[in-house]
Amino acid sequence: MEAAAFQVERTLQQELSLPIILAERVIKSAQEAESSKNECSELARQTNRLSQLLRSTVRLASSTQSLYERPIRRIVADVSKNLDKALTLVRKYKKHGAGVLRQVFAITTTADFRKVSTLLENSIGDLTWILSVFESDGTNIALPPIASNDPILAWVWSYLATVQMGQLKDRVDAASELASLADSERTKKMIVDEGGIHPLLKMLKEGGSPEAQIAAANALISLATDPQRVRMIVDDFGIRTIVQVLNDSPMRVQAAVANLVAKMTEFNAAAQEEFPRENVVKPLMNLLSMDTVLDDPTIQTGRTSIHSLVQINKELASGKHLNSHIGANSLYSDGSSRGGHHRKEKEVETPETKLALKVSCAGALWKLSRGSLANSKKITESKGLLCLVKIIEVETGELQYNCLMTVTEIAAVAESNTDLRRVAFKPNSPFAKAVLDQLLRILQEESNVDILIPAIKSIGSLARTxxxxxxxxxxxxxxxxxxxxxxxxxxxxxxxxxxxxxxxxxxxxxxxxxxxxxxxxxxxxxxxxxxxxxxxxxxxxxxxxxxxxxxxxxxxxxxxxxxxxxxxxxxxxxxxxxxxxxxxxxxxxxxxxxxxxxxxxxxx
The missing domain is CATH 1.25.10 (Leucine-rich Repeat Variant)
Incomplete structure (x- = not known):
């Protein structure tokens, strides 16, 4: 147990020291051989080449920040095994008595030298490959011997090395290649097992360009199709990173990250409940409702809590009406999701980009609200319901559908939760009235089955209200x-x-x-x-x-x-x-x- 713990804590330099020592011992033993000198000399030559490559790897590890260590550790472990076999072989030919020598000649054949020589040559090929990958920013497409039976492993190592260590353009290309490569569960598992999540999250957070962040988000989306992999993203502080990017990034990046939220939520219930702790609903709702004017004389501005909803209902009953004419970013009065230094960029974004962002945010809210009381409350505590039904009223296509599905999921949660049902869907409240009016309008005017069915389900869920x-x-x-x-x-x-x-x-x-x-x-x-x-x-x-x-x-x-x-x-x-x-x-x-x-x- 203690030995295993020590092994985990070893630095890369410590890992490299063992094969270097073994190489020196192989060379010395080969020089002391009394027989098969030509064969031992050839092993010494190969070992010397290996020693040089190992020392180059040490220099690389010492001089490179954020080094992608996974393939180096794997290759160095194989190199150590091969050197150990070489050392065992050449020691048989050190000076011994004649009787012993005769026994050695009897049990040792040329095939043993050929086998060990092949192993050392493979190790030389592996080290040469990994050094070339790092020197060429991962663009080397040749296959190392260690991956000869599984070429995908070499590609994964190469792309991940570039994501972690390469130049900006190369990192974007490598992340995109990883997303394309993750077309099977086996490949996705391999990317994760080889340490792919952390560098992709770091690239998403730090980016360097919108293209880099989008490429990282898309690669993570391709991996987030399994509960365990999503859990690993969560455990690597991924949710905090995602919410930070949502709060202050260009719209194109926010759209990709919103898609990541939807995918993670869809495949992992724990992630669905982790997101409200970082209040992911706030930036999603603010982005969804941008440019949307909520004009309702019965709703006050600012953040509306459950308590505030109850107060509004009391004011309505007593005839106290507050006027407002508000836009999307007023859903939360603190304005923390206003986009920071990207605000000017957002003002000049194309309608197509804004629509794509809204569609992605609505899709994320849909997945977040499914079966989740916490997320449903987060949405209904703001004027989120009013925003959703306003979009359902004026929009069509995927944006309308995603917003309607969000309402449907919230209604389904309210069906089994009395408090949410009584507060968010109280019949006399402006929120419930707005929802009901739009649902009835769909039932009376809509012919699209994909829109009709969720509207009918919503009304059924609210039947007791x-x-x-x-x-x-x-x-x-x-x-x-x-x-x-x-x-x-x-x-x-x-x-x-x-x-x-x-x-x-x-x-x-x-x-x-x-x-x-x-x-x-x-x-x-x-x-x-x-x-x-x-x-x-x-x-x-x-x-x-x-x-x-x-x-x-x-x-x-x-x-x-x-x-x-x-x-x-x-x-x-x-x-x-x-x-x-x-x-x-x-x-x-x-x-x-x-x-x-x-x-x-x-x-x-």
Whole structure:
């Protein structure tokens, strides 16, 4: 254990001292050989060349700052092994008695010299290669013998050496090559194992040019597709570096780093919870909302905390309205994310660059908010929701979609967190009203399925926040039960199920509204389609019968008969439903069992 710890702490100079000593011993023993002098002389010549290369490596290590040591240590370890074999061989030919010599000649052949000579020649090739890599800034594309069976290893070493030690242009090219090289899990693991994360993070932080920072960010993005690799980025203080770059860099760099945030968050839940500790939401929200005017007479300027949201609601109730006309960078009053010395550059950036940055920031916020209470709170504690719905209203394409998905994820978190739901989505608050208005507008005007489905999911997640009188939501969702796209119809049934489920305080009123807006016929049609549609249709019909069992509409539509006729086929695919469908009359305990199963199968 102690020996292992000592080995880890050895400097590169200490590592190099051992093979140099071994080389001197090989040369001395070869000179003292009494037989096979030509062979021993050849080994001494090779060893002398190795000794020179080792001393050149020592000079390199002593004179180079931020030396990339990984390949040197690996090669030097092999050199030491080969020199040790050479020393063992030549010592057999030192002066001994005649009997001993005869035994040596009997067991030693020319093949032994040939084998050791090949090993030494390979070591010479390895050291020559690594020195040429450092002298040529990593542009040497030849393969060292140590990587003859795995050329990618040599490329990784060469590119990482350049990233850590090369000139600016060469570093940019090398980082880009690493990103291209990381096209398989094996290569990505190799880059990380060979110490690639730290120099890339350093390049991202210090850069030297926007191109260098972008290349480093893209290389890290290519590596951040595995929880363990993301964890290594986090452990190397990567999140702090990322947030610093987001706060004060050119827009092109910020866009690349925002993409890195999204990728890390997507593949590692721990990273998702580490980011709010460095308050990554602040620069992301400020960048997303640049040039966006939030004009709402009911919202005050400056940072809005959970406490402030409650206060705003009180002021609204008492008639105290505060006027504001604010832009993006006012979301946080301290202005720490205003871009520093890059502000003038941002003022002249092209619309395309600004759009790309907003798309990246919205994508990062989407991934950050997914299943995360901490990040969802960070977004809703500012006027983030208002900014998101404003962009959803005026934008199209990927930016609109990413913002909508962020709202959808926040709503999903609020569905399972009472405090967030009551504060951020209180029906009378301007934030909730702005969200609802845009979601309803999408449901009423949008035909794009990719936009419709997350909007429907959002409304379903917020079902318990709506009062009984909010019938326009029910009416709009019922219309989508008959949507030509089956996925949209199913999501509408899921959302309506959350309105009518027993856990919803207004479930009876919502169930009546579903029937009143003629929701039963399209539900019955869902029973004739795919398995998922049948499941959600049956559950919703169960809720309707539980809450409005005396409805003439249900009786005339023979809902019970329809459900009973479908029960056997559905139960064959969902055996856990057999007992449920065996019950008759939609008794309350049956419906409670239905709800419990539905919550387990659908909401989990």
């Amino acid at each position: 709506f009062p009984a009188k909010e019938s326009r939501i029910i009416k709009t969702l019922v219309c989508h039960l008959a949507d030509g796209d089956m996925d949209v119809a199913i999501e509408a049934a899921v959302a309506l199920g959350k309105f009518a489920c027993p856990e919803n305080f207004n479930c009876v009123e919502h169930a009546k509204a579903i029937i009143e807006f003629n929701g039963v016929p399209p539900l019955l049609k869902l029973l004739k389609t795919n398995d998922r549609a049948q499941l959600h249709g049956l559950v919703l019909l169960c809720y309707l019968s539980l809450h409005v069992g005396n409805s003439k509409v249900l009786e005339q539509a023979r809902v019970l008969n329809a459900v009973e006729s479908m029960a056997r086929s559905v139960a064959s695919q969902h055996p856990e439903l057999k007992d449920l469908f065996a019950k008759t009359g939609y008794e309350s305990d049956a419906c409670e069992e239905c709800f419990s199963l539905y919550r387990t199968v659908v909401f989990s």
